[in-house]
Amino acid sequence: MSHVKSFAIGNGDMYYIRHGSDNFTIIDCSLPPERIGSILAEISTQSEDKGITRFVSTHPDQDHIGGLVELDDHVGLHNFYCVKNAATKKDPTADFKRYCSLRDDTTKAFYLYKDCTRRWMNQSSENRGSAGLNVLWPITSDPDFKSALADAAAGMTPNNISCILQYTVVDGPRMLWMGDLETDFMEKIEDKVDIPKVDVLFAPHHGRTSGKVPRAWLELMDPGLVVIGEAPSEYLHYYAGYNTMTQNSCGDILFVTGDKKVHIYVADNAYSVNFLDDEGLDHEDGLYYIGTLGCHER
Template identity: 85%
Template structure:
C-alpha cells in the first residue's frame, strides 16, 4: 500500500513517498538536531528495498534543505530533482553548498518544469512502474518565473521559484505540494497553471498567511483536506470552510493510500477531527489511526 509521510519538524518541510511501484521519493529536507538519527534511520528503512530513490527540492531555502549534507552522506543522493536556477546566498550554509553541488551536477541533477517527463518519475518501462509524479509549474519561459529566478540569483528569496508537484495514485488520491510560493505570485500565475482537483493539499509556506492559496485556486482544487504546517500560530492561515489538519497539534502525519481512500495516522493519540470516517484500523508505525478520507471520484 503506497504511503506518504509528512514530518512535524518545526519551521520546515520534509516528506517521503513510498510508492506502490519500485520508487521512493523524498521531498525537501529539514532535520532538527533532536531527530536527525531517527528520521534518517526511517528514510533508510523505508527506501532500502526500492530500486530508485529520488530527492525533490521544491526550492533552496534553509528550512527546506536543512540537513541535506547528513541526508546525502547517509543515502547517497544520485537522483536530484530541482528547478534549474542560479540561486545564491550571502552567507551560504553547508547545506546550501551541498544543494548547489547537487544542482549543478550533470550526472545527478534533473531539472523540473511544467509537463516534464522522466523515467520513472512519470514514465513506465519493463523494468519498473511510474512513481505517479507530475510537475504543474514552472513554465520556464514565463516572465514572472524569470523574474523570480533573477531575484534568487541576486541573493533574494527563492520562494517563488518553487515548483508545483502532483502525486497521483491509480484509483486513489491526488496530493499537491507547492513549496513556499507566495500569495501575490500565485495570483499572477493562476491562469497559467492547470489547477487540478486535489484530495490533499499541503499548504504552501507552512500554512503561513503570506502563502495563502488564493480563492480561485481553492475553488478549482476543491481539496478534501488541507495540511497546515508548523509556522507560529499567529502567522498561520487556517483555511476556513475546508477540512484541515494542523501539524502544530497532531505531529507527524502518515497517509496510507487505498482505492479512493486515504487512511490517516498521527503522533498525538488525543488528536481528532470530525470529517474522517472511522474504519477501525489498527495503529501503524508508532502512529495513531484517526480516520479515513474519501477521495474525489
Template identity: 55%
Template sequence: MTIIKSFAVGNGDTFYIKHNSDNFTIIDCDLNDENADTIIEELKAESADKGITRFVSTHPDDDHFGGIERLDAEMPIRNFYVVKNKVIKDDETTSFEHYCKLRDDTGKAFYIYKGCSRRWMNQGNDERGSAGIKILWPDTSNEHFKDALADGEAGIAYNNMSALVRYATADGASFLWLGDLETDFMEKITDNIDLTKTTVVFAAHHGRKSGKIPDTWLEKLDPQIIVIGEAPSRHLHYYTGYKVITQNKAGDITFDLEDDKVHIYSSNPNYSHKGLKDEQQNKYPGYVGSITVENEYTLEPAK
C-alpha cells in the same frame, strides 16, 4: 499501496512517498533538530526495498534542504530533482553548499519544469512502473517566474522559485506540494497553471497567511483536506470551510493510501479530527480517521 508521510520538523518541510511501484521519493528536508537521525533511519528503512530513490527540492531555502549533507552521507542522493538555477546566498551554510554541489552535478541533477517527463518519474516500462509524479510549475518561459528566478540569483528572495509537485495514484488519490509560493505570485500565474481536483493539498509557506492559496486555485483544486505546517499560530491561515489538519497539533502525519481510501495517522496520541470517518484501522499507531477519495467522476451529478 502507497504511504505518504509529513514529518513535524518545526519551521521546515520533510516528506516522503513510498510508492506502490518500485519508487521512493523524498520531497525537501529539514534535518537539523534532535530528531534528524531518527528521520534518516526511517527514510533508509522505508526505501530499502525500492529500486529508484529520488530527492525533489522545491526551492533553495535552508528550511527545505537543511541537513541535506547528512542525508546524502547516510543514503547517497543519486537523483536530485531541482529547478535549474544559479542562486547565491550571503550566508552560505554547509547545507546550502551541499545543495549547490548536487544542483550543479549534471550526473545527478535533473532539472524540473512544467510538464517535464522522465523515466520513472512519470514514465513506466517493463522494468518498473511510473512513480505518478507530475511537475505543474515552473513554466520557465513565464515572465513572472523569470522575475522570481532573477530575485533568487541576486540573493534577494527564493520562495516564488518553488516547484509545484503533484502525485496521483491509479485509484484516484492525489497530493499537491506548493513549496513556499506566496499568495500574490500564485494569483499572477493563475491562468498559466493547470490545476485539477486534488485530494490533499499541503498549504504553501507552511500554512502562513503570506502563502494563502487563492480562492481561484481552491475552486479548481477542491481539496478534501488541507494540511497546514508548523509556522507560528499567529501567522497561519486556517481555510474556513475546508477540512484542515494542523501539523502543530498532529505532529508527524502518515497517509496510508488503499484503493479509494486514505487512512490518516498522527504521532500525537491525543490528536483527533471530527471530520474524518472511523474505519477501525490499526496499521500504525495513532489512527485518526479516513476519507473516501472524491474525483471528477464521483462528483458528477447522477444522470
C-alpha cells in the same frame, strides 16, 4: 498501496513517499538536531527495498534543505530533482553549498518544469512502474518565473522559484505540494497553471498567511484536506470552510493510500477531527489511526 509521511519538524518541511511501485521519493529536507538520527534511520528502512530513490527540492531555502549534507552523506542522493536556477546566498550554509553542488552536477541533477517527463518519475518501463509524479509549474519561459529566478540569483528569497508537484495514485488520492510560493506571486500566475481537483493539499509556506492559496485555485482544487504545517499560530492561515489538519497539533502524519480513499495516522494519540470516516483500523508504524478520507472521482 503507498505511504506518504509528513514530518513535523518545526519551521520546515520534509516528506517521503514510499510508492506502490519500485520507487522512493523524498521531498525537501529539514532535520532538527534532536531527530536527525531517527529520521535518517526511517528513511533508510523505508527505502531499502526500492530500486529508485529520488530527492525533490521544491526550492533552496534553509528550512527546506536543512540537514541536506547529513541526508546526502547517509543516503547518497544520485537522483536530485530541482528547478534549474542560479540561486545565491550572502552567507551560504553548508547545506546550501551541498544543494548547489547537487544542482549543478549534470550526472545527478534533473531539472523540473511543467509537463516534464522522465522514466519512472511519470513513465513506466517493462521492469519498473511510474512514481506518479507530475510537475504543474514552472513554465520556464514565463516572465514572472524569470523574474523570480533573477531575484534568487541576486541573493533574494527563492520562495517563488518553487515548483508545484502533483502525486497521483491510480484509483487513489491526488496530493499537491507547492513549496513556499507566496500569495502575491500565485495571484500573478493564476491563469497560467492547470489546477486539478486535489484530495490532500499541503499548504504552501507551511500554511502561513503570506502563502495562502488564492480563492480561484482553492475552488478548482476543492481539497478534501488541507495540511497546515508548523509555524507560530499568529502567522497561520486556517483555510476556513475546508477540512484541515495542523501539524502544530497532531505532529507527524502518515497517509496510507487505498482504493479511492486514504487512511490517516498521526503522532498525537489525543488528536481527532470530525470529518473522517472511521474504518476501525489498527495503528501503524507507531502512529495512531484517526480516520479515512474519501477521494474525488476521476
